[in-house]
Amino acid sequence: MSKLVLKNIGKSYGxxxxxxDFSLELAKGEFVSLLGPSGCGKxxxxxxxxxxxxxxxxxxxxxxxxxxxxxxxxxxxxxxMSMIFQSYAxxxxxxxxxxxxxxxxxxxxxxxxxxxxxxxILEVVQLSPxxxxxxxxxxxxxxQRVALARAIVVEPEVLLLDExxxxxxxxxREEMRFEIRRLHDEFKITTVYVTHDQxxxxxxxxxxxxxxxxxxxxxxxxxxxxxxxxxRFVAGFIGRTNFxxxxxxxxSLRPQAIGLSAVRPAANAVEADVVGRSYLGExxxxxxxxxxxxxxxRVSTGPNSLFDVGQRVWLEIDPAAMVRVEQ
Amino acid sequence: xxxxxxxxxxxxxxxxxxxxxxxxxWIAIIAVLLFLVxxxxxxxxxxxxxxxxTGAFTFQxxxxxxxxxxxxxxxxxxxxxxxxxxLLAGVLAVPLAWGCSRTNMPGRGFVxxxxxxxxxxxxxxxxxxxxxxxxxxxxxxxxxxMMLTGAEAGPFNIYSFPGxxxxxxLYSFPYIFIFTSAALELVSSEMxxxxxxxxxxxxxxxxxxxxxxxxxxxxxxxxxxFLEAIALFASPAMIAxxxxxxxxxxxxxxxxxxxxxxxxxxxxxxxxxxxxxxxxLVQRLLTxxxxxxxxxxxxxxxxxxxxxxxxxxMFGYAMLVASLSVxxxxxxxxxxxxxxxxxxGFSLENITFRNFHFVLFEHATAAQSVWNSFLYAxxxxxAGVIITLGVAYIVARRLVPFGGILAFLCVAPFVxxxxxxxxxxxxxxxxxxxxxxxxxxxxxxxxxxxxxxxxYVNASAAIRSVNPEMEEAVRVLGGSRxxxxxxxxxxxxxxNLLGAWLLIFIPATRELSSAIFLYGPGTKVVSVMIFDMSExxxxxxxAALALILQVLTLPLLxxxxxxxxxxxxxxxxxx
Numbered sequence: 001m002s003k004l005v006l007k008n009i010g011k012s013y014g015x016x017x018x019x020x021d022f023s024l025e026l027a028k029g030e031f032v033s034l035l036g037p038s039g040c041g042k043x044x045x046x047x048x049x050x051x052x053x054x055x056x057x058x059x060x061x062x063x064x065x066x067x068x069x070x071x072x073x074x075x076x077x078x079x080x081m082s083m084i085f086q087s088y089a090x091x092x093x094x095x096x097x098x099x100x101x102x103x104x105x106x107x108x109x110x111x112x113x114x115x116x117x118x119x120x121i122l123e124v125v126q127l128s129p130x131x132x133x134x135x136x137x138x139x140x141x142x143x144q145r146v147a148l149a150r151a152i153v154v155e156p157e158v159l160l161l162d163e164x165x166x167x168x169x170x171x172x173r174e175e176m177r178f179e180i181r182r183l184h185d186e187f188k189i190t191t192v193y194v195t196h197d198q199x200x201x202x203x204x205x206x207x208x209x210x211x212x213x214x215x216x217x218x219x220x221x222x223x224x225x226x227x228x229x230x231x232r233f234v235a236g237f238i239g240r241t242n243f244x245x246x247x248x249x250x251x252s253l254r255p256q257a258i259g260l261s262a263v264r265p266a267a268n269a270v271e272a273d274v275v276g277r278s279y280l281g282e283x284x285x286x287x288x289x290x291x292x293x294x295x296x297x298r299v300s301t302g303p304n305s306l307f308d309v310g311q312r313v314w315l316e317i318d319p320a321a322m323v324r325v326e327q
Numbered sequence: 328x329x330x331x332x333x334x335x336x337x338x339x340x341x342x343x344x345x346x347x348x349x350x351x352x353w354i355a356i357i358a359v360l361l362f363l364v365x366x367x368x369x370x371x372x373x374x375x376x377x378x379x380x381t382g383a384f385t386f387q388x389x390x391x392x393x394x395x396x397x398x399x400x401x402x403x404x405x406x407x408x409x410x411x412x413x414l415l416a417g418v419l420a421v422p423l424a425w426g427c428s429r430t431n432m433p434g435r436g437f438v439x440x441x442x443x444x445x446x447x448x449x450x451x452x453x454x455x456x457x458x459x460x461x462x463x464x465x466x467x468x469x470x471x472x473m474m475l476t477g478a479e480a481g482p483f484n485i486y487s488f489p490g491x492x493x494x495x496x497l498y499s500f501p502y503i504f505i506f507t508s509a510a511l512e513l514v515s516s517e518m519x520x521x522x523x524x525x526x527x528x529x530x531x532x533x534x535x536x537x538x539x540x541x542x543x544x545x546x547x548x549x550x551x552x553f554l555e556a557i558a559l560f561a562s563p564a565m566i567a568x569x570x571x572x573x574x575x576x577x578x579x580x581x582x583x584x585x586x587x588x589x590x591x592x593x594x595x596x597x598x599x600x601x602x603x604x605x606x607x608l609v610q611r612l613l614t615x616x617x618x619x620x621x622x623x624x625x626x627x628x629x630x631x632x633x634x635x636x637x638x639x640x641m642f643g644y645a646m647l648v649a650s651l652s653v654x655x656x657x658x659x660x661x662x663x664x665x666x667x668x669x670x671x672g673f674s675l676e677n678i679t680f681r682n683f684h685f686v687l688f689e690h691a692t693a694a695q696s697v698w699n700s701f702l703y704a705x706x707x708x709x710a711g712v713i714i715t716l717g718v719a720y721i722v723a724r725r726l727v728p729f730g731g732i733l734a735f736l737c738v739a740p741f742v743x744x745x746x747x748x749x750x751x752x753x754x755x756x757x758x759x760x761x762x763x764x765x766x767x768x769x770x771x772x773x774x775x776x777x778x779x780x781x782x783y784v785n786a787s788a789a790i791r792s793v794n795p796e797m798e799e800a801v802r803v804l805g806g807s808r809x810x811x812x813x814x815x816x817x818x819x820x821x822x823n824l825l826g827a828w829l830l831i832f833i834p835a836t837r838e839l840s841s842a843i844f845l846y847g848p849g850t851k852v853v854s855v856m857i858f859d860m861s862e863x864x865x866x867x868x869x870a871a872l873a874l875i876l877q878v879l880t881l882p883l884l885x886x887x888x889x890x891x892x893x894x895x896x897x898x899x900x901x902x
Contacts, residue, residue, distance in 0.1 A: 077803070077804075085799065091819075093819055103804035154805070160803075
């Protein structure tokens with residue numbers, strides 16, 4: 001049976017639909033991301049799962065029990081969930097240890113048991129030496145770890161994360177997304193993760209829900225989402241792509257799926273001019289305009305393939321890499 | 328991790344919907360605000376249309392209230408008094424505010440301290456000090472003048488219209504100072520630099536750039552000052568009555584004297600109420616206008632303007648103002664408090680501690696009145712903080728629809744002058760069944776209502792400083808809203824709430840204008856005691872009592888400054 005089920009959830013404010021007809025089932029222990037640009041309804045969905053706002057239509061169930069419906073909502077404190085907030089929401093008036101132990105205290109665990117579990121989780125997130133410190137004395141990354149420890153230590157039914165890495169600098173962000181996945185692999189908590197950063201979603205998730213304007217565009221594991229985007233929006237939002245119009249349809253063609261060579265290859269090749277290029281260290285990003293076309297294509301090559309702007313080249317396109325997308 | 332957690336996880340079996348306790352709280356707060364704010368106001372208006380004994384509908388009260396020329400004159404006297412006092416206060420305050428917040432005037436911290444000293448001096452204490460200074464013949468300034476010039480009489484007479492204007496302006500200019508400083512501190516140096524670079528000197532820049540940007544705030548301060556002046560009871564009662572003219576508040580007091588004609592008083596209070604409501608609206612419009620928005624953004628960098636040698640002239644002006652509001656008044660108050668007879672001047676054999684001993688231990692009610700003031704102020708401040716905190720929380724977290732009404736009721740007393748509020752309380756709660764007239768309860772209720780707006784402004788600012796996610800984190804981990812309030816919100820707001828409490832408590836210990844209409848024999852507060860002593864002419868005892876009140880305030884100021892910063896009373900949300 002599914003752990004968490006969202007059935008036709010909707011949230012509207014007057015005429016405006018923040019979320020519309022959103023359905024999703026999470027298996028026990030599954031990690032699912034809600035991914036989309038700001039204002040797409042992903043945070044609204046998460047807050048409805050947490051119980052902070054009632055849906056205007058649809059239901060939310062855990063283990064088959066209805067927690068939210070337009071008729072009413074089981075309050076957040078009765079849902080047995082945990083949440084990590086964008087601002088971390090670490091309580092500045094409590095030490096690291098008190099922050100992490102709070103949820104256990106509310107659950108009325110014996111003192112010694114609380115201490116034991118707090119020590120154990122602080123070890124897992126590598127914060128043991130900071131147990132007695134106050135949050136003001138911690139770095140952003142350390143605060144983030146406190147938030148993680150505090151949410152995980154209660155072994156919640158469902159863990160919710162609301163853009164938890166958006167306040168960290170780039171290096172730390174990369175480190176923390178592996179950390180989040182590592183913790184998930186260790187504790188197997190059913191998780192919903194909200195982000196607008198596709199690489200965060202791809203590193204952490206079993207499946208990704210791509211959202212746009214309050215609706216679901218596609219739900220799939222990361223590699224399928226990238227390889228077989230269903231809509232123009234998904235293809236454009238996940239990674240970079242070229243859109244090619246052919247036979248009355250639109251096709252997505254990833255820059256990596258195009259080969260670039262100075263001499264004519266065997267088959268399926270198109271002659272083109274290099275009209276622009278940028279070097280990004282790990283790869284070259286070329287703009288090549290096929291002869292007779294007006295729109296250049298983006299082509300990614302290894303860092304050692306060197307072509308000059310203005311050079312005549314051959315583009316090698318694998319027809320299987322062309323994915324038809326809906327408008 | 329082990330799987331034991333399951334046993335302890337919060338019960339998810341709770342029913343959907345169910346009774347929400349926030350509604351109960353909401354209803355309770357509504358009831359309290361109806362009692363504190365709406366009911367006195369409604370009674371005030373209704374009473375003004377009721378015949379004295381029968382309670383039948385009538386316009387007679389209005390006919391009586393405005394039937395004599397001298398009653399109507401008192402209205403115009405109040406308007407003139409307000410305008411005069413506000414303008415003079417502006418002249419005193421604006422240069423000081425500019426000097427303190429934007430220039431390199433020496434001793435800026437000291438000047439701010441003196442403004443604070445002025446601010447915590449009750450108007451009646453200031454008025455008494457000025458009677459000692461500028462009473463005809465016996466006043467110290469007149470005696471010094473006669474001594475220096477050999478003239479027969481001194482030029483100063485406090486018992487006059489200009490005398491009253493000066494005394495009121497001297498103790499209400501801190502309002503304008505607070506408003507103007509707050510605005511000037513938001514004008515960035517870059518705006519002034521832009522003028523400088525185009526060739527404007529310091530003086531021209533101030534006149535053309537800085538001042539115009541601060542003008543809405545200055546006008547706002549002038550309006551508050553005007554309202555303060557027309558609502559004031561003590562200084563006019565001490566000065567205008569001997570000078571044989573009346574203002575609205577003294578006239579109201581006479582309607583309230585034996586026999587109490589509360590219906591006529593209510594009718595006569597209407598113009599005061601109307602003018603206040605109107606001007607508060609104007610003031611809100613001024614400070615919320617678009618042009619003022621430039622001042623609310625980030626201030627940017629601020630550097631003090633170099634006044635050159637002029638900085639000493641600036642400092643001199645500040646010292647002149649401080650001499651009139653602090654130095655001279657306190658020198659002669661202290662002299663009176665430690666004298667056998669204040670008129671005998673500074674000499675060793677005139678020094679005595681008897682006055683303090685008398686008011687503290689011998690006088691029948693003086694010591695009791697100090698205790699009453701602090702007790703009532705303490706209860707009122709506590710109640711005020713709790714009520715406004717509850718409302719601010721409900722409004723900020725949008726817990727109920729129409730929370731804005733609660734907020735409105737909390738700030739509404741701001742437009743009700745103290746004397747008018749007292750008449751409303753008298754009309755509402757003096758008659759049976761409550762029959763609260765003269766009780767501690769009615770004084771505490773009136774004080775609570777009077778200072779609700781200060782409480783609300785501070786409580787609401789405090790609540791808005793707490794990220795809602797702090798509470799959501801508690802709730803999602805299984806804590807109730809109450810747990811969140813108790814374990815996270817309250818500890819985070821400790822300082823702010825202490826500040827709000829002090830900002831109510833300190834003025835409440837000095838409150839006269841509402842107390843004078845509501846106190847009874849056993850519930851005299853220190854302000855009423857001081858007022859009585861001035862009527863009896865006991866200036867030595869009075870000075871001793873007034874100084875005791877000031878000294879008792881010092882530890883509170885110290886606590887407030889430790890918790891909230893040195894100028895906690897001189898910020899805009901203090902008024």
